[in-house]
Amino acid sequence: MNSGRLTVENACKKYGRQEVLQDVSLSVFAGERVALLGHNGAGKTTLIKLILGLTGLTGGTIDVFGHPTGSDGARRTAAYLPETVNFHGMLTGREQLRFFARLAGESGKQVDGVLEKVGLASAADKRIGTYSKGMRQRIGLAQVLMRRPQLALLDEPTSGLDPISRRTFYDLVDELAQAGTAVFVSSHALTELEARTDRIHIMASGKLVAAGSLDALRKEAGLPTRITVKAVHEKADAVAAKLGGERVNCSSVQLTFGADEKLDRISAIAGLEKGLVEDVDLAPPSLEDLYRHFTAKGDGSDHIN
Numbered sequence: 562m563n564s565g566r567l568t569v570e571n572a573c574k575k576y577g578r579q580e581v582l583q584d585v586s587l588s589v590f591a592g593e594r595v596a597l598l599g600h601n602g603a604g605k606t607t608l609i610k611l612i613l614g615l616t617g618l619t620g621g622t623i624d625v626f627g628h629p630t631g632s633d634g635a636r637r638t639a640a641y642l643p644e645t646v647n648f649h650g651m652l653t654g655r656e657q658l659r660f661f662a663r664l665a666g667e668s669g670k671q672v673d674g675v676l677e678k679v680g681l682a683s684a685a686d687k688r689i690g691t692y693s694k695g696m697r698q699r700i701g702l703a704q705v706l707m708r709r710p711q712l713a714l715l716d717e718p719t720s721g722l723d724p725i726s727r728r729t730f731y732d733l734v735d736e737l738a739q740a741g742t743a744v745f746v747s748s749h750a751l752t753e754l755e756a757r758t759d760r761i762h763i764m765a766s767g768k769l770v771a772a773g774s775l776d777a778l779r780k781e782a783g784l785p786t787r788i789t790v791k792a793v794h795e796k797a798d799a800v801a802a803k804l805g806g807e808r809v810n811c812s813s814v815q816l817t818f819g820a821d822e823k824l825d826r827i828s829a830i831a832g833l834e835k836g837l838v839e840d841v842d843l844a845p846p847s848l849e850d851l852y853r854h855f856t857a858k859g860d861g862s863d864h865i866n
């Protein structure tokens with residue numbers, strides 16, 4: 562038991578004969594932003610529901626900031642944004658949030674501020690039935706923010722949001738984490754998560770196949786880094802010969818190498834004589850590359866942890 566974090570230990574879940582989760586262990590500390598990735602049916606929502614006590618474990622334990630999962634204490638500690646948010650269509654956004662505040666035993670005086678934060682101030686008095694998918698998603702997020710929870714469980718929270726709203730969403734996640742909330746986000750949106758989470762967990766077929774910071778996952782995977790060197794007109798062959806790279810078209814040379822060679826390769830490029838190189842683009846393995854690597858490796862039959 563630990564009052565400063567969420568701890569999942571060897572969580573197992575079966576539905577009938579199907580083992581949906583097998584020996585999943587992880588922690589999320591206060592103030593951390595942790596992502597949960599995995600294919601459709603990998604078990605992400607099931608894990609979140611287990612943490613919330615909405616469904617029971619068939620093995621293992623879950624401790625929510627010092628409270629066993631399913632207890633009143635755990636329920637008070639965690640706020641949840643489900644995959645699909647459903648509200649009463651007749652209520653306005655403001656009414657919904659006031660109602661929610663009353664249920665939580667709060668006065669509701671923060672409702673206007675939260676509506677502003679999620680960008681719904683101007684739609685606050687329209688019925689939720691008239692809201693777009695993204696606007697309903699924002700009401701769900703507003704409910705999480707109003708709780709100022711110790712633990713926020715967000716299940717694919719950006720699925721209905723446009724690109725700018727996604728960015729605003731992650732700004733709000735940062736704010737929550739800075740205020741000390743442990744944020745656990747499941748998502749398929751790899752690119753946006755890359756820069757906005759502290760640690761990443763990857764699941765495949767109910768098993769955790771990788772866990773760590775982006776840097777740690779890069780080290781563990783050992784995937785190559787790529788540098789694309791754009792050569793000055795008609796100098797691509799000369800650049801390829803000097804750097805030992807591969808010419809990919811009439812003007813670019815690609816170098817592919819292990820992460821430990823990065824500095825040597827960069828200094829070799831910097832050391833080239835003037836008039837050969839126009840531009841340089843460095844691409845370390847992306848989260849998508851890592852995701853592919855670890856899910857292919859795990860493919861449901863291996864357990865790496």
Ligand SMILES: Nc1ncnc2c1ncn2[C@@H]1O[C@H](COP(=O)(O)OP(=O)(O)OP(=O)(O)O)[C@@H](O)[C@H]1O
Pocket residue numbers: 576581599600601602603604605606607608644
């Ligand atoms: N109530 C249930 N009864 C039986 N099987 C279930 C139930 N809920 C989930 N499952 C099964 O558990 C597995 C994991 O489902 P889960 O919803 O956790 O996946 P997910 O990772 O959230 O997927 P997605 O990315 O599509 O949301 C699936 O095979 C699903 O069919």
Ligand SMILES: [Mg+2]
Pocket residue numbers: 605606607644716
């Ligand atoms: Mg899901």
